[in-house]
Amino acid sequence: GGGRLGVSAAAIWSCIWVGLAVAFGLWLGRARGTDDALAYFAAYLTEESLSVDNMLVFVAVFEYFRVPPAYQPRVLVWGILGAIVLRGLMIAAGVELFERVAWIGYVFGAFLVVMGLRLLRQHRAGASESGAGVLRLVARIVPVTGDCRDARFIHRVNGRFAVTPLLVALVVIELTDAAFATDSIPAVFGVTRDPFLVYTSNLLAVLGLRSLYFLVAGFLPRLRYLHYGLAVVLAFVGAKMLAADVVDVPVLVSLAVIACAVGIAAAASVLAAPANGGS
DSSP states (O other): OOOOOOOHHHHHHHHHHHHHHHHHHHHHHHHHHHHHHHHHHHHHHHHHHHHHHHHHHHHHHHHHHTOOGGHHHHHHHHHHHHHHHHHHHHHHHHHHHHHOOOOOOOHHHHHHHHHHHHHHHHOOOHHHHHHHHHHHHHHHHHHHSSSSOOSSSSSTTTTEEEOOOOHHHHHHHHHHHHHHHHHHHHHHHOOOOOOOHHHHHHHHHHTTTHHHHHHHHHTTOOOTTTHHHHHHHHHHHHHHHTTTTTTOOHHHHHHHHHHHHHHHHHHHHHHHHHHHHEE
């Protein structure tokens, strides 16, 4: 559907998508064994927790481009379709890299540790800078209308085609998703190298994004400590990749570390929110 989801509908759809993801993991356990199921759940949880951080950027993009709530679902649907294709290509490239270049795991591991440390020091860059840059770039190529008067991406103005802020917002969302995927896909490869598990965990996390966005968008700014948990996840998976030849970390341990890091950060944010008035 294209309409904006209310909180109750978003909660129902989020439960359905998470339920599907869990059911798929349980089926994996029966079809391919416990280790594969645990690896899938660790990969899914990594991807899902990192995508919550991604949503903070979605909120900022919609605010920056003044996208009315009624038109946000259309942008999200196209953004998610683009993300599914893009991530498929990135995962295929990652699988090829791991097969051809023996030491690429160390590069990915070091990259994830650095990203984790950067995330500890400062939160994600605001969407306003990237939004302004993309808006300027698009305006040089094609006219941009001043506001979102309907749900269309392109208008005819005085006989010429002009794009709407909706299309520019979609471009920014696709670009930010690509940037986030450079964190999350190496992180998932750090959990499992199985292309089937990497893609299905990504796919099921991304498919639930739209309903999850409408469920948590209002609450997201209060998750002020979430990035600490995500930083721990990235640094842990990166360190695991770097030490792969020396230490074999069981999948169950990976799953526990990821779940605890995200859970503790989210709980700390919720407990701290009333004291500071939810700024």
